[in-house]
Amino acid sequence: MKAHKLARLALLTALALIIFIIELRIDIIPIPGAKLGLANIITVYAVYKYSTKETAMIVFARVILGAVFGGNISAIMYSMTGAVFCLTGMLLVKRIVPLKFIWLSSIIGAILHNTGQIIVAIIVMRSLAVISVYPFLIITGCIAGAFTGLCAQFLISRKLPEKENKT
Amino acid sequence: MTKGVKLLIGAVLLIFAAAVVLAVIGLKPSESTWVEIVQNNKVIYKLDLSEEKDRTFRIDYPEGGWNEVQIKDGHICIADADCPDHTCIKTGELRSENIPIVCLPHKLVIRFSEEGAGK
Numbered sequence: 001m002k003a004h005k006l007a008r009l010a011l012l013t014a015l016a017l018i019i020f021i022i023e024l025r026i027d028i029i030p031i032p033g034a035k036l037g038l039a040n041i042i043t044v045y046a047v048y049k050y051s052t053k054e055t056a057m058i059v060f061a062r063v064i065l066g067a068v069f070g071g072n073i074s075a076i077m078y079s080m081t082g083a084v085f086c087l088t089g090m091l092l093v094k095r096i097v098p099l100k101f102i103w104l105s106s107i108i109g110a111i112l113h114n115t116g117q118i119i120v121a122i123i124v125m126r127s128l129a130v131i132s133v134y135p136f137l138i139i140t141g142c143i144a145g146a147f148t149g150l151c152a153q154f155l156i157s158r159k160l161p162e163k164e165n166k167t
Numbered sequence: 168m169t170k171g172v173k174l175l176i177g178a179v180l181l182i183f184a185a186a187v188v189l190a191v192i193g194l195k196p197s198e199s200t201w202v203e204i205v206q207n208n209k210v211i212y213k214l215d216l217s218e219e220k221d222r223t224f225r226i227d228y229p230e231g232g233w234n235e236v237q238i239k240d241g242h243i244c245i246a247d248a249d250c251p252d253h254t255c256i257k258t259g260e261l262r263s264e265n266i267p268i269v270c271l272p273h274k275l276v277i278r279f280s281e282e283g284a285g286k
Contacts (some may be wrong), residue, residue: 005210012267072251074272096171104172128206132193132265138186142179 003010007060009050016042016062017069024070034140037110037148039066040086044106044152047090048099055091059083078117085116097154106149110141193265202243202261203237203280206273213280216241228273236277243277245270 020039039062046055063083067076089112093105114137121130204212206226216238218241223237223246234255237246245255245268255270 026229075252078271093175096169097175098169100173101168101172104175104179108175109284111179111182121271124271124274125233126204127276130267130271132267133269135186135193136266138182139190142183142186 005054009054012042012046013058013061013065015056017065020062020066021069024101034137034144036144037113037141038151040106040109040113040145040148041155043083043087043152044102044149045091045155047087047094047105048102048152048156052091056087059087078120081120083116084111086110086113088112099153102153102156103146105150106152107142107145110145110148111138114138114141119144195265196262197264197279199264199279199281200241201280201282205276205278207275212252214238214243216243226273226275228275231245232273232274234273244268245277248273250264 016039019042023036026036040065042062043055043059046058046110050058060080060083062127063076067073067079085111090109093108097105114134118130118134118137122128185256200217201213201215204214204226205208206228206283211226219238221236221239225233225235227233232249234245235247237244242260244260248255248270250270250272252272255268255275258266258268258275261268261277261279264279267276269276
């Protein structure tokens with residue numbers, strides 16, 4: 001991997017991490033597990049701009065570092081499963097969803113993310129009690145997913161300088 | 168707009184609508200006054216809220232950590248905890264049959280239950 005590519009991926013990871021940590025301080029939604037997921041703007045952006053391998057690297061680095069910096073290591077199981085579900089879904093959906101409909105794949109990613117987390121919660125707690133929050137997670141997930149998706153869409157249509165193409 | 172995109176939009180709308188319906192059903196307030204506190208999938212307390220006095224008690228988690236449960240005016244909530252996310256506190260009072268108070272780090276669930284005797 002070329003150095004400028006590496007630097008770019010590192011920059012995106014750092015950006016996602018900063019957004020993630022700031023977001024930890026502003027959680028206002030009183031539903032367990034519901035989050036805006038603003039850091040996923042970077043994920044969605046990366047899914048459409050970089051290869052599968054590179055996107056996975058950004059996301060996994062973000063999740064691991066986010067757990068370390070956020071001081072909530074025990075939650076890593078939830079965020080990791082969520083990330084894997086979300087990423088797999090978005091990478092599959094990317095094949096049929098064009099750039100104009102990024103918000104759609106972002107919503108699908110959000111739904112899958114929440115699904116993954118609920119599955120882990122059921123396994124960890126060995127109880128179906130948490131499933132009652134699932135519909136609320138889907139609703140907030142759809143709204144938040146549409147928002148982050150639109151953000152990523154604007155970001156991509158801005159055509160950030162791509163120096164690496166010239167070399 | 169290709170067929171695939173249309174199909175996906177339809178699917179997402181369907182899931183969203185289903186979630187809204189389920190959420191509305193889930194918000195139904197409970198008729199029971201009995202609640203049970205479950206830790207690690209075992210019922211550790213069973214209380215009748217209509218008869219409980221106002222009090223606060225602490226539930227320790229065997230692997231470290233605690234939650235402080237508060238009963239006030241026939242309502243139950245988690246007032247304080249040392250878990251990292253404090254989701255259980257933010258959930259507030261237990262209102263609906265279908266939405267329990269959950270503390271994932273301490274594997275604690277507070278929910279309405281059927282009438283039952285003893286603790």
